[in-house]
Every structure is written in structure tokens, then in C-alpha cells.
Amino acid sequence: MLIExxxxxxxxxxxxxxxxxxxxxMERKVSARMQLRLGPNRVGPGGMFQTTADTLKLIVKxxxxxxxxxxxxxxxxxxxxxxxxxxxxxxxxxAKGLQIWDVNIGILFVAAVSSVSVIGVLMAxxxxxxxxxxxxxxxxxAQIVSYELSAGFAILVIVILTxxxxxxxxxxxxxxxWWIFKGHLPVWIAFVxxxxxxxxxTNRAPFDxxxxxxELTAGFHxxxxxxxxxxxxxxxxxxxxxxxxxxATLFLGGWQPLHFGTGTKFNEIMxxxxxxxxxxxxxxxxxxxxxWFRWTFPRLRIDQLLNLEWKYLLPxxxxxxxxxxxxxxxxxxx
Amino acid sequence: MFIVKYIKDVLxxxxxxxxxxxxxxxxxxxxxxxxxxxxxxDNKDTLFLPERFRxxxxxxxxxxxxxxxxxxxxCELACPNATIKIVTxxxxxxxxxxxxxIDKFVYHLELCTFCNLCIEAxxxxxxxxxxxxxxxxxxxxxxxxxxxLPGSKIREGI
Ligand code: SF4
Ligand code: SF4
Numbered sequence: 001m002l003i004e005x006x007x008x009x010x011x012x013x014x015x016x017x018x019x020x021x022x023x024x025x026m027e028r029k030v031s032a033r034m035q036l037r038l039g040p041n042r043v044g045p046g047g048m049f050q051t052t053a054d055t056l057k058l059i060v061k062x063x064x065x066x067x068x069x070x071x072x073x074x075x076x077x078x079x080x081x082x083x084x085x086x087x088x089x090x091x092x093x094x095a096k097g098l099q100i101w102d103v104n105i106g107i108l109f110v111a112a113v114s115s116v117s118v119i120g121v122l123m124a125x126x127x128x129x130x131x132x133x134x135x136x137x138x139x140x141x142a143q144i145v146s147y148e149l150s151a152g153f154a155i156l157v158i159v160i161l162t163x164x165x166x167x168x169x170x171x172x173x174x175x176x177x178w179w180i181f182k183g184h185l186p187v188w189i190a191f192v193x194x195x196x197x198x199x200x201x202t203n204r205a206p207f208d209x210x211x212x213x214x215e216l217t218a219g220f221h222x223x224x225x226x227x228x229x230x231x232x233x234x235x236x237x238x239x240x241x242x243x244x245x246x247x248a249t250l251f252l253g254g255w256q257p258l259h260f261g262t263g264t265k266f267n268e269i270m271x272x273x274x275x276x277x278x279x280x281x282x283x284x285x286x287x288x289x290x291x292w293f294r295w296t297f298p299r300l301r302i303d304q305l306l307n308l309e310w311k312y313l314l315p316x317x318x319x320x321x322x323x324x325x326x327x328x329x330x331x332x333x334x
Numbered sequence: 335m336f337i338v339k340y341i342k343d344v345l346x347x348x349x350x351x352x353x354x355x356x357x358x359x360x361x362x363x364x365x366x367x368x369x370x371x372x373x374x375x376d377n378k379d380t381l382f383l384p385e386r387f388r389x390x391x392x393x394x395x396x397x398x399x400x401x402x403x404x405x406x407x408x409c410e411l412a413c414p415n416a417t418i419k420i421v422t423x424x425x426x427x428x429x430x431x432x433x434x435x436i437d438k439f440v441y442h443l444e445l446c447t448f449c450n451l452c453i454e455a456x457x458x459x460x461x462x463x464x465x466x467x468x469x470x471x472x473x474x475x476x477x478x479x480x481x482x483l484p485g486s487k488i489r490e491g492i
Binding site: 030033034035036037038292293295296297312316 | 344347351354355357358359361362368369370371373
């Protein structure tokens with residue numbers, strides 16, 4: 001039992017380190033292409049090892065703690081943010097039969113734990129004893145609490161249609177078609193709302209008010225440096241991966257291959273692609289979409305942000321829930 | 335009708351966001367050989383800087399080592415960060431009259447924000463922006479520059 005724990009732990013930490021490197025590289029290359037730049041191109045072939053070099057730099061840098069800071073909370077905050085991101089990984093299904101913990105309330109667990117990360121952010125902002133940090137943290141709190149609602153409603157649509165909270169049954173329920181295909185309008189709306197809400201929840205542009213470089217220096221992690229800063233940075237990307245993995249699980253069929261009809265040649269070819277590749281492919285596609293948002297839209301003001309949530313996303317998702325329930329009862333999906 | 339306007343708003347919002355995403359997505363997916371950034375320092379020989387690029391304030395001198403600065407200090411007054419200091423002296427003219435002229439035009443490059451206000455303020459177009467930009471030095475005093483060349487004087491007729 002202990003050995004299993006150790007193996008899983010090492011795998012997850014390894015996955016995190018990999019994710020950090022790969023996603024930051026991807027972000028920089030995607031942004032470069034979108035802005036007609038080259039992006040990093042000095043370290044390694046095509047700049048491939050730039051993030052490795054950056055990480056190395058961050059590791060050897062001194063992690064300073066400001067004099068006026070609440071030392072304990074200040075040092076604990078990055079770990080909380082990081083641990084939350086790791087815990088959400090537990091019920092995810094990475095491939096056919098590859099899952100750490102198939103808990104029967106999987107999706108509820110994910111939704112519940114993901115909101116804990118705001119505590120880490122608030123802690124960091126408060127403990128830094130810096131008004132920019134505090135402002136950033138407060139904004140982050142307001143933002144995550146609001147957008148949690150519509151993300152929850154979007155998840156609920158799939159839960160209603162599947163009739164189960166267990167991740168493995170949600171994935172199994174999509175064997176004859178992903179929800180995005182067989183769910184019609186309510187699922188499409190839920191998908192769009194989900195993507196918007198998770199972008200906000202992960203504090204990414206255009207909703208990166210918690211950081212808002214131009215207004216708040218770096219928001220809640222203004223005072224952090226060295227490895228503690230790197231943890232925040234890594235947690236941001238880990239969170240993106242996690243929410244995109246959930247999105248892929250709920251709407252794009254998890255590890256299920258793309259199928260049209262039954263028993264066709266096309267389906268057989270699709271089955272040859274390993275399920276982990278399907279899962280990662282879908283997840284990375286969604287990550288690309290979120291990056292696409294970031295490099296296209298300008299940042300919202302805080303009132304516009306809350307307007308969008310309370311006046312648009314929330315009413316629409318409430319209405320959408322009704323529609324989905326009706327559809328589930330009448331069996332209009334197939 | 336409120337509800338119609340609401341739905342129209344949402345659809346309009348979605349459409350305008352999609353327009354933006356189409357542009358950036360197009361850039362990301364299509365291969366653009368043409369990059370808008372320049373690959374400095376690889377392209378040092380072919381480096382192109384637009385005419386309006388502001389690198390540093392310089393005072394052009396003509397072939398007789400003459401410039402157009404009258405020492406009016408308009409640029410000094412216009413500068414928001416006290417980058418420019420004009421030291422004037424009085425030349426005795428052949429007819430015995432005294433005339434104001436610049437002794438030193440001191441320019442602190444390290445304080446300059448390249449806002450161009452001094453150049454716009456100058457009544458005689460004595461100073462302009464140069465396109466040099468490799469300003470890093472190891473000693474701060476090197477950034478304090480005297481813009482008028484030694485022995486230079488004001489051009490006749492200004
Ligand atoms: S460019 Fe602006 S900052 Fe620089 S010397 Fe002129 S007025 Fe001063
Ligand atoms: S540079 Fe122009 S504005 Fe400045 S002192 Fe000389 S003449 Fe006057």
C-alpha cells in the first residue's frame with residue numbers, strides 16, 4: 001500500500017514538472033505565432049530548452065521573505081495552491097483504466113476541491129503585507145467565487161445527462177458518442193460556459209485580474225521570488241491542465257476514441273490510437289483554446305468581469321439546466 | 335423588448351469575440367514566414383529602424399562645426415525629467431556687444447524617457463532624435479553627454 005502511494009506520488013510530481021515545462025513552452029510558442037513573432041529560439045533546437053533553463057534559474061534563486069510578512073502563511077501559501085492542483089488529479093481518468101482514485105463522487109470532489117485554491121491565493125495576498133498583493137487576492141476571491149457557480153452549472157448539465165457523478169461512468173456513458181455531439185444545444189451552451197468559467201477560475205487572461213501586471217505589479221505573488229514563485233507559476237499551468245482534462249472528460253468523451261456510427265472501418269482505425277493519446281490530445285486541444293483566448297482578448301475590468309458572470313453566464317446556465325433536465329427526462333439525446 | 339435586446343447582446347458579443355479569435359487563430363495555424371519582429375542581433379547589418387524611432391537626442395552639426403542652438407533653454411523647460419541642462423556664456427562680438435550662446439548642452443541619457451518634447455519645443459530645430467539604441471555602458475558617467483561639439487559655434491543667421 002505504502003509503495004503504491006510512493007509510486008503514484010512520484011508519478012504525479014513528475015507529471016507536474018513535465019507539465020510545467022511543456023505548457024509554458026507551448027504558451028510561449030503559441031503566443032509567438034499568434035503575434036507573428038518567433039518566440040524563444042536560443043536554448044536548444046528551436047528554443048526547446050528555454051523553460052528548462054528558466055526553471056533552473058528559478059531554483060537557484062534566493063526565495064526571499066519580506067520583513068513585514070506573516071512568515072508562516074507566506075511560506076505555506078504556494079504549497080497549498082500546488083497541493084490543491086495535485087489533489088484534483090486524483091479522480092481524473094488519464095487513459096482506459098488508468099485512474100488513481102475512482103471515487104463515486106468524482107466530479108463533485110473536483111468541483112469542491114478546486115475552490116480551495118482561492119484560500120492559498122488569499123493567504124499569499126494577505127501574508128505578503130503588500131497592498132497590491134492584497135488587492136489581487138481579493139479580486140481573485142471575488143472572481144473564483146462567482147465563476148465557480150457557472151462552472152458548477154455547466155458540470156451539472158453533464159451530470160444530469162449521465163445520471164452519475166463517477167468519472168469512469170461519465171466516460172463510459174460517452175462510448176456511443178461524445179456529449180458534445182449527442183447533447184445538442186444544452187451541452188454546447190454548457191461547453192462554452194464551462195470554457196469561459198474555467199478560464200476565469202484559473203486566473204488567466206482575459207480574466208487575470210488577480211495578477212493584472214499593469215495595475216497590480218503581479219497581484220498576489222508580487223512578493224514571491226525563486227522557487228516559491230515558481231510553485232505559483234507551476235500551479236497556474238497545472239490548474240489549466242486539470243480544468244482542460246475535466247472539460248475533455250465531460251464534453252469530449254475522456255479517453256474515448258472518435259466514433260461515427262457502429263462497426264465502420266473508420267471506428268476501427270480510431271481504436272488503434274491508444275486511449276492515453278486521445279485523452280492528452282483532447283486536453284491539449286482545450287489548453288490551446290484557452291491560450292487562444294489569452295492572446296486574443298484584452299483584459300476585462302473588475303465590474304465588467306462580475307457583470308459577465310452575474311448578468312450573463314449565470315442566468316444563461318440556469319436556463320440551460322432547465323433545458324438539459326427536460327432533455328434528460330424526455331430522452332431527446334441519443 | 336428587454337429579453338430580445340439581451341439575447342441580441344449575447345449573440346453580438348459572441349460574434350465579435352469570434353471575429354477576434356479568427357484573426358489570431360489564423361495567424362497561429364497558417365504558417366507566416368513573415369515575422370514582424372527583427373532578429374537582433376543576428377541582423378545587425380540589415381537592421382531597419384523606422385524614421386520616427388527615438389533612440390537618443392543629438393544636435394546635428396554642419397561641416398563648419400556649426401549648430402543651430404541659440405541657448406534659449408526652451409528644451410530644458412520642456413523636459414519633464416530635467417534631462418537637459420544648458421550652460422550659457424556670453425560671447426563678446428566684434429562690435430563690442432555681448433551675445434548669449436551655449437557653452438555646454440548637457441544631456442543625461444540615463445534620465446531621458448524619449449518623449450520627444452524637447453525636440454518639439456526647440457524653435458530652431460537644433461536638436462533631433464537619433465536612431466542609435468545600443469546605449470549600455472559599464473560606467474554611469476558615460477551616459478552624461480555634451481551634445482555641442484568642442485569649438486562649435488552657432489550658425490550665422492539663426
Ligand atoms: S526626450 Fe523628453 S525626457 Fe528626453 S530630453 Fe527630451 S524632453 Fe527630456
Ligand atoms: S536646443 Fe533648441 S530649444 Fe534647446 S536651447 Fe538650443 S535652441 Fe533652445
